[in-house]
Amino acid sequence: MTLADRWLLPEGVDEALPEQAAKIEHLRRTLLNLHESWGYHLVIPPLLEYLDSLLTGAGSDLEIETFKVIDQLSGRLLGIRADFTSQVARIDAHCLKDDGVQRLSYCGSVLRTMPAGLDGTRSPIQLGAEIYGHGGVESDVEVLSLMLQTLSTAGLSNLVLDLGHVDVVSGVLAACDLNADQESKLIELYKAKDLPELDRYVESLDGLSADQQQWLVGLPRLCGGKEVLKRAMDLLGNVNESIREAIVLLQKVSDSICQRFPNVGLHFDLSDLVSYSYHTGVVFAAYVPGHGNAIARGGRYNNIGQVFGRSRPATGFSTDVKALVALTDVVVNKPKTVLSPICSSDALWQKANSLRSEGYRVIEVLDDVYAGDADFKLEFVDETWQLMPIQS
Numbered sequence: 001m002t003l004a005d006r007w008l009l010p011e012g013v014d015e016a017l018p019e020q021a022a023k024i025e026h027l028r029r030t031l032l033n034l035h036e037s038w039g040y041h042l043v044i045p046p047l048l049e050y051l052d053s054l055l056t057g058a059g060s061d062l063e064i065e066t067f068k069v070i071d072q073l074s075g076r077l078l079g080i081r082a083d084f085t086s087q088v089a090r091i092d093a094h095c096l097k098d099d100g101v102q103r104l105s106y107c108g109s110v111l112r113t114m115p116a117g118l119d120g121t122r123s124p125i126q127l128g129a130e131i132y133g134h135g136g137v138e139s140d141v142e143v144l145s146l147m148l149q150t151l152s153t154a155g156l157s158n159l160v161l162d163l164g165h166v167d168v169v170s171g172v173l174a175a176c177d178l179n180a181d182q183e184s185k186l187i188e189l190y191k192a193k194d195l196p197e198l199d200r201y202v203e204s205l206d207g208l209s210a211d212q213q214q215w216l217v218g219l220p221r222l223c224g225g226k227e228v229l230k231r232a233m234d235l236l237g238n239v240n241e242s243i244r245e246a247i248v249l250l251q252k253v254s255d256s257i258c259q260r261f262p263n264v265g266l267h268f269d270l271s272d273l274v275s276y277s278y279h280t281g282v283v284f285a286a287y288v289p290g291h292g293n294a295i296a297r298g299g300r301y302n303n304i305g306q307v308f309g310r311s312r313p314a315t316g317f318s319t320d321v322k323a324l325v326a327l328t329d330v331v332v333n334k335p336k337t338v339l340s341p342i343c344s345s346d347a348l349w350q351k352a353n354s355l356r357s358e359g360y361r362v363i364e365v366l367d368d369v370y371a372g373d374a375d376f377k378l379e380f381v382d383e384t385w386q387l388m389p390i391q392s
Contacts, residue, residue, distance in 0.1 A: 012115040012122035016322070023330040024125065027154060028107055028321050031127055034153050038146055040105040040129050045087035047109070051079040054086055056307040062086075062278075065112045082112045084126055085278070085316065086304065092132040093310035101139075102132040107321065120293060121322065128298070130316030135302060137249055139315050140282050141256045147296050147317040148261050151286055155328035156295070160265040162285045163254060164272035165246035166299075168236065172219055175239045176212045178205075190220050190271045215239060220271040226254060228268040246281075253282060278304050284317070288327060295323055335361040338387065339370055339377040351378065351385040 009015065016024055032042060048054075048069070055063050065082040081087060084106050092102055107127040115122050129146055131139045144161070151159055169190065173183050182205065189198040195217075202208070202216045215236060222232045229251050236243050254266055272283055281300030288295060298317025338360050343349040352362045362378075363370065379388045 010122075012120070014121055014123060014322075020325065022332045022334075023325045024321055026332045027325055027330050028125070028127065031150055031153060031321070032105060032107055034150060035105040035129050035146070038103070038129075040103040040146075043088060043091055043104050043106050044108065045081070045084060045091065045106065048078045048080045049087065051077040053090065054079040054081060056086060056090075065114060067111055067113055080111045082110050084108070084110070084128060084318065085130070085301065088130050088316075089132075089301075089304045089314065090308050092130075092312065092314075093308035097310070099133070101134050103129070104132070105129040116293060121320070124320035125322050126318050127321050128316055128318030130314060132312050132314045134315075135313030137252050137256075139313075140249075140253055140300060143298060143315045143317055144253065144257055144284060145260055147284075147286060147298060147319070148257070148264060150319065151296060151324070154324040155330065156288055156324070157263075158265075158289055159261075159263075160267055160287045160289075161257065162267045162269055162272070162287065162294070163250055164269050164283045165250055165281060166273075166279050166283060167242045167246040167281065168222075168232070168270045169219065169273060171240050171243040171246070172215050172236065176208060176216060186216065187273055191273050193220060195220060222270040223268060226266060226268070228270065229254075232268075232270055249282065282315070286319075291327060293323075295319060295327065335359050336376065337372070337374040338362045339374045339390070340364050341378065342366065348378070348380075348385050355387070 036042070050071075051066070051068060055066065062083055067080040067082075069078050069080065070076075071078045088104055088106060092098075092104065096102060105128065107125065110124055110126045112122045112124075116124075127150075129143065129150075131143055148159060148161070169187075173186065178186070185201060186198070189201060198220065199217055202213050205213075208216075218235050222228050222235070229247055232247050233244070237247065238244075250268065254268075257264065258266065272285075278301045279299040280302045283299035284297070285294035286296040296317055296319035298315070300313070300315040302313045303311055304314060336359075338352075338355055340352050340362050341348065342364050343352055352364070355362050360376075363372075363374070374390055376387045377390055378385050380386075381388075
């Protein structure tokens with residue numbers, strides 16, 4: 001790297017300059033306050049952990065996204081977090097140990113080896129919320145509602161909610177008695193939404209009945225509006241009980257969301273496999289028109305705490321604060337700016353700090369020149385420091 005290039009950042013890694021940083025911080029505080037008003041307690045996990053703890057239960061997809069480094073103290077391999085969920089599961093299982101329902105929220109930087117999507121970043125500021133200790137549809141609806149309220153509070157409208165359930169895919173694959181290679185190939189085709197290739201591959205498989213072939217090729221075509229659930233029940237409702245229960249659960253969840261958020265569009269994709277492999281139930285993502293990537297994503301992951309010695313039902317979501325700022329017009333109310341001489345006297349020092357405590361932004365002019373905008377200046381009038389308006 002030449003001297004002229006030393007200011008460059010790695011590809012996919014960005015920074016926030018003052019105006020954007022103010023918007024990010026304002027939105028972060030606003031959204032965490034929203035989560036607190038719903039009863040969620042803030043936790044701040046460490047930026048890096050031992051790799052075997054950080055990736056425990058998360059699956060190979062998250063491992064690929066995680067930067068690894070060697071700990072110079074222990075010689076062990078460390079991971080820089082690419083996602084908060086495993087860390088929050090560890091906190092619930094090992095640190096808090098509360099047998100009741102636990103609501104936790106978080107916000108902080110994560111680092112990923114690859115960006116999410118063509119316009120994604122490798123250094124998002126991930127904000128999310130999770131519920132531990134409740135496995136019913138009510139907690140699924142609560143987390144979904146909080147996610148939509150979070151996005152609405154951030155200033156987003158015309159939201160589209162995409163819903164799915166991992167038991168539909170796993171139930172179909174299990175019912176077809178496939179080997180590991182065949183399942184892997186089908187999952188790859190489902191993720192790619194390559195329907196012509198899927199049709200050819202299913203036709204090439206030996207030993208499948210006509211019904212099984214129909215299930216496999218029909219699954220990724222179960223996407224669209226609420227009519228998809230009826231089509232899914234007609235096609236897959238008799239495959240096994242787990243699929244039927246998943247479809248019924250999606251109906252309950254969607255009914256509740258429609259009642260609470262009538263202006264949110266609903267879309268169903270019953271072959272969705274984009275989420276991390278630790279999900280075990282309902283999965284969901286939120287989109288806005290004109291933006292290809294999901295702006296928030298989540299789902300149920302009931303088994304993730306088992307590896308920490310405490311398996312509890314869990315569900316949650318996450319979003320990227322920097323992405324939300326880029327998509328919305330975050331308004332930050334700037335405090336009034338006061339210019340002050342250098343505080344060389346105790347009286348001036350006390351006056352400046354008193355104004356700061358009242359919400360003013362007080363700047364000591366160090367070189368008799370201030371190039372920025374200001375509203376007031378401090379002048380010594382009648383033996384006291386007084387706030388004087390600056391004439392425009």
